[in-house]
Amino acid sequence: MTVKFAPLNTPLARCLQTAAVLQWILCFLFLGPVSIGIMVMLVLYNYWFLYIPYLAWFYYDWRTPDQGGRRWNWVQSWPVWKYFKEYFPMCLIKTHDLDPGHNYIFGFHPHGIFVPGAFGNFCTKYSDFKKLFPGFTSYLHVARPWFWFPLFREYLMSNGPVSVSKEGVSHVLSKDGGGNVSIIVIGGAEEVLEAHPGAFTLCLLQRKGFVKMALTHGASLVPVFSFGENELYKQINNPKGSWLRTIQDTIHDLTGVALPLIYARGVFQNSFGIMPYRKLIYTVVGRPIPVQQTLNPTSEQIEELHQTYIEELKKLFNEHKGKYGIPEHETLVFK
Template sequence: MEIFGIKFAPLNVPLKRRLETLSAAVCIILFAFGNFCGYILTAYFLFFTETMRYFILLYFVWMYYDWNKTDMGYKRRKVLNWIRNCVWQRYFCSYFPIKLVKTTDLDPSKLYLFCNFPHGILSSGVYGAFATDAAGCKELFPGIEFKVVILDQHFRAPLFREYCRINCVVSSTSESLNQQLSMEPEAPYTGRATVLIVGGAAEAMECKPGTYRILIKRRKGFVRLALKNGAPLVPVCSFGETNLFDQVSFPEGSFMNKLQNYIRKKTGIAPVIPVGRGLFQYSFGVVPRRTPITVVVGSPMELPKIEEPTVEQIDEYHGKFIEHVVDFFEKEKYKYVENADSVHLEFV
């Protein structure tokens, strides 16, 4: 049904599809505005309530104590397992739907660095494939614990940081990544895959439907960390991730474009203006479009362990990995991309 150019959803949509849409909306809004909401709620409780302010002060003490903790503890792990397997996550993954595909078996005793691309607007494919069990990552890769890397700023936001801590994600700081690549996981896991979106927030600003523009040529820190720990690099592509949203873009060099880049550099968060759909109409909104995402895990590229890699060694293996990524993409794109002959990786 279309009114004044706006396409509305039918009234007889099954309840399951409604719940899938609601789940996608809540997850996207939470990750997009969770930081902001955490600060606002904390300020409100601290300055405008009589009783809750004392709990917030105690919470600040807890934040100080818990700031650099990596051991989640038994209770947090129980909550994590519940979150990863709850029906809400399954609704989220079935909304698009998100499918996880492996191209080769991985050694369940190793520590891997998964390098995902493209970032998209909010990396829904990575979240669904590796931060939940709804896509079957535990069945496809038995024995491997998955940790998704997100911006360190999310761990500094009060209240929202607790959601991040129990949601199978880790900070993007070099210290955190080095720890993930050097320490064996706790039982029952025997190996670990740390999932890094190499292009980061800056890559979100390059997201356009049907394109695969990635920032990797200037990003070499991940190769240094992988060499330092002897961790294999595994290319991972989220086919369809860039089709979830359009975005309002501004000409290069314009005031708004400079403002976006300034905010991104200062906060680490890309201030994009996404154009998706709404809860009850398909024409505009911040809910992602219902288009398939296929997250494909490629074959690992083995790296030697070099305690202090030189610039030349980093450049050498960085170049080899880019070639590995291109070969992987060109081989797999024909299975998941329309008009694949005209679609290539674009390096920016």
């Protein structure tokens, strides 16, 4: 394989963009385990005056990710997120106005590998979210285990993410007067294994918890499709029934963690590595589906709204796919 190195005269802005995305990926992959290592070292070397106060705080603060989190505006305003967004680059697109007097659930699709479109558009001050949707506050919901890591949880919450637990979503959607948006990546870890360039397979048919939450709180549902999300990495071929997919599915069933074998480009060369390709990401926010509050929805009501959501998601994809280089014959595949 021929290695293509980046030119020596690469503009400074592009270097900063690469550095911004690299730190984000390294934090995503390693900061959790590193934070545990730091705590272990503090215990082994008996720095009790550091780890005992923090562990006390950790216990006291345990439920914060389920109660709206603890975002810090100055962290969300770091210039690194400007370069992060420009690396791809990514763009948030509104198709319909939303009423700030209501709360909403944005169903984000597809999951992709690291979901940079969800983070960049809903967790940084350099997004157009506030300009496009004035009067709203966005809450990106992520898996609860991410908040089990000491120290790392503080950094994660400072950027805005909160837990995707039932309690975490309910807290956001219970705001009186509206103005809150829950962003839920519906496909979850299972959908990571379907993230191949040119693929549009969504794990949605059995995922109805978000629909029940919408009915319970009377929150309108909004389908969101992030064009380009699956183009950022290549994944070793893993069709259902293959030995690799069998191992991956087993690990996912046991731990809830998806382990895709991915590759893209490197930091100083464009041939291989963990850096995503520079592909445009267009995150399109679709038409809101009005939801009548039903405190104890029946299975029939959940199924009906779920089917309506799927149809709206199909319409959103089909109406916009041609604008972003997707052939007209391509359709969404649901599993």
